[in-house]
Amino acid sequence: MAKRERYQNRIELLQGTLDMLILRTLQWGPQHGHGIGAAISTSSADALQIDHGSLYPALHRLERQGWIDAEWKLSENKQRAKYYRLTSAGKKQLLVAESKWNRLIEAIARVMKPSRG
């Protein structure tokens, strides 16, 4: 049982990171899956290579959790595309995720500092 708990925490951490990046991207306004992927790559200066395939399970999960909404609209190229939009619950979730993330960064930084100096 203990083993399973530990394992689940790990999965959530990984998933949570991608979820946070998606929510963060949607803060700038509604966007379709491809746009989200492109935005993450661009804003991280291509440092984060997201497996595009893994975006969609995450998007559908976030949608089910009520953190994002979706509607079909025409894209810039006049094609039918599914646009995702941040909900108010999603906005709150993003704040929670961000603060968690910052605490994690600080903690890791504190651990890593001595080795640098």
Next chain:
Amino acid sequence: MGSARDSDERDLKDEIAFHLAAETERRIAAGQSRDEARASAIRDFGNVPLVEDVTRNMWGWTMMRERLLHDVRFAIRLLVRDRSFTFVAVATLTLGIAATIAVYAVLKAVLLNPLPFPEPDRLVLVWERTPSGDDHNLANAYNVLRWQSKNQTFDAMGAVMPLPMNITGLGDAEQVDGLATVGAFFDTLGVRALLGRTTNATDPPSTVVLSYGFWQRRYGGARDVIGKMLMLQGSAREIVGVMPAGFSFTAARAAEVYTPLPVNPSAPPAGRNLIPVARMKRGVALETVRADMRRVVSQLIEEGTPRLSGWSASVFPLLDETVNSVRRILWVIFGAVACLLLLACANVANLLLIRASKRGPEMALRLALGAGRWRLVHQLAAESLLLTFIASAIGLTLTYILVPAIPSLFPTTFPLPRSSEIAVDGSIVVFTLVLCGGTALALSLLPIVRIGRDQIGQSLHAGSRSAVAAHSRLRRAMVVTEAAIALVLVFAAALMGRSLATLTNVDPGFKADHVLTLRMLMIPSKYRGPASIPFLRSVLEEVRATPGTVDASSVHFLPLSGAGSTAGVYRLDRPAPPREQIRGFPVSLITDRYFTTMGIPLVGRDFVHGDTVGGPGVAIVNQSLAKQLFPNEDAIGKRIYVGYSPATASMEIVGIAGDVRTHTLDREPGPAVYIPHNREPSLSASLVVRTQGTPASAVAAVRAAIARVDPEQGVAQVQSMETLITNASARPRVQAGVFGMFGILALIIAAVGLYGVMAYGVEQRRRELGLRLALGAPPAALLRTVVREGLGLAIAGAIVGAGLAWASSGPLEALLYETRVTDPRMYIAAAATLVAVAFIATLGPALRATRVDPLVVLREE
């Protein structure tokens, strides 16, 4: 639901299509050609169906039904793709499941279902209990009539006497199994006739009821048979009824005709030859009935009923009496098939594990895409369920086809009671479904445990050392389990085989080769009493004069035939012992030259034709009796009391014969007495004929000889003495056959399991093996490594299995003859067989290990 899902499904496809289109455009804008852009977009996206599948899983529980369908479709695809796996898995499971269903069908019909009579729980058999404690002695007709009138706990009572019956006037004279009925036999059981009516206490002996089989065989099922006359025992009887097809009574399952037996209450017959059956009053407990019967018998004793002092009565439920002979063996067989099914499960679970390991990269990808672990468990469970379902369906069909053949596994001398009631009905289908569910659960349990333990990092790297090690530990544990179960079954088979071999080598005390036997019941209306003496003599003289015969004689019941008489015996030159201490010994009524015909050694003189009614009483005893009654004395010339009839009260011993096994082959011969048939004429006389050629070659001539004396005299059970002995060991033969089959199946399944694991292990370690070869290890060393590993697993299994066998083989002992379940030789034999089979199973993978090409392997990664 369906349309909502369809639109979701379309949306998902559209969404991904849009993504790929947008990505292609982006790449074209970045300077790639259209085709190049399209291809790389798809490549970078990943496995599209897999992404779709994982995404779908995010839709929540409302989609469960669809997901299940999807899982099943996916499982079907996998099973079709991997045909050899599917074949082995389905074949193994089918074997285990079909065997379990079939044995359950038998168990249920024979042991668990109520008897096919109204309110069968109220039916009991009543026996007389001898002063020496035998509680299954036949009952005296006079006593039965008294029980009937004096008891307070029965609603109805009847009795039967199994009797061979001579049928004439329907072509060749024939002797069939018959049942003479006393009182309200049919009404007690509560059965009705199919045609006409059954007989009851008031019907005269000139009436007869036919069995369904006899009616079909001799009258072609003609409905106008009622009222016709049938020549039975030399006199005409009116056919008043035909019984329905399934009707049979435990005491004479093969009875073909039922005819009332007249009992004169004022002139009580001397012998004990009836099996009484009674229906208890509603709501009366068995113990109350037993107490009531004890009261009735002691009252009869007080009234001075002859030959009853020291006796009592015993009462047993009819169901128990009907199935007791097979109860233990059926449960033991059920235990064995359960083991077989468990073995099949372990084997298939192992194959599934191996496949799961091979699918490691796919699993890792699914986990990386965010598929929940339970989703993977569902997938594996769907696969197990599908496999089990296919196997169960085939198993049920096989059972349906094969069940009618099961009773024929049991020879007529060890018949399976209630075999006509075995059927694959609704309850068997329900049992199959439960079994299928349980098996699937057992199969999916392992992968669940496995995936539950998997760490994501390990799964991503399918080749990761620790993951592989953990997997292979589990696989080995499964193989050891398989070997252990197989050892238990092989051990049981070894015990049964050893027991049968011991029994087959038993010396029955007579020379069985070249002896023909014929059962004959002399026609009562012609040959009752002394009239049988000249008739039997003529028959024997006629047979002895027949070319091809060496000698001939007769005995009223053949040894090992299951029938016999007993009587109390004590020496007359000492005071008579108290009644309770008189032991009953087998008594055989024989004609002259019985011992020479049978090849039984004899000291003293044989009976002669003149040892007859009215002459001086003479007897021959066997060595055991001589030793027991006359230790350190010469028995010849001494006088003994034989409580067979008033005419045998004082007999002079004129000869001592060798001991013969009379009851069963597995029982040591005890004291026995021979009395001349001419002194105590009986209607029952089996002929024994020593032949020059095979007994079969003399049958026609012997039959013709009997017909020359009286063409109306029928014979039955014409068989060689050797056949009779074979039949006498029918139960051990059935046991050895069934368990031998189980043992072989278990070995095959375990061998497949071991082969699978070793072959997979070799494939996994190709790099290591190739490296060792490249470094100069001789192929023989690799061969040894693999074989040693395989044998190690088998030996571990054998040790565990020996422990299991030690703990669980207790119930087998009662089924064995002079074979102990603790016999270390049996353990060694079973283990040696298992290890030998394991060696063969390991050899293939081991040889493959030596043929690994180092260059190919090292270049592979």
